[in-house]
Amino acid sequence: MNTIEKEKTMGLIEQALDSVRPYLxxxxxxxxxAELTDDFIVRLELTGSCQTxxxxxxxFRAGLEEAVRKAVPQVxxxxxxxxxxxx
Numbered sequence: 001m002n003t004i005e006k007e008k009t010m011g012l013i014e015q016a017l018d019s020v021r022p023y024l025x026x027x028x029x030x031x032x033x034a035e036l037t038d039d040f041i042v043r044l045e046l047t048g049s050c051q052t053x054x055x056x057x058x059x060f061r062a063g064l065e066e067a068v069r070k071a072v073p074q075v076x077x078x079x080x081x082x083x084x085x086x087x
Contacts, residue, residue: 001038009072010036016071017044020063024050031064040076042068046083056083 001009010033017031024030029050035043044064050056065078 016067042078
């Protein structure tokens, strides 16, 4: 993936995350795009209350991962870098 393609893809991922962020922020959490690898693995960092929330697995899979995959279908995997159970 070249630099322009990577920047465009990261922009699409950020837009997807922006669609979910208001719900995370309302509960004291947030998410950051930590990395997009050349083989389309997306690594996200959960912040604030999202790190320890008992519902973070459901939020991650049904909210964040779904939004990212919908925006960028070529994504192979979505991982959480700071929540071992979700990696």
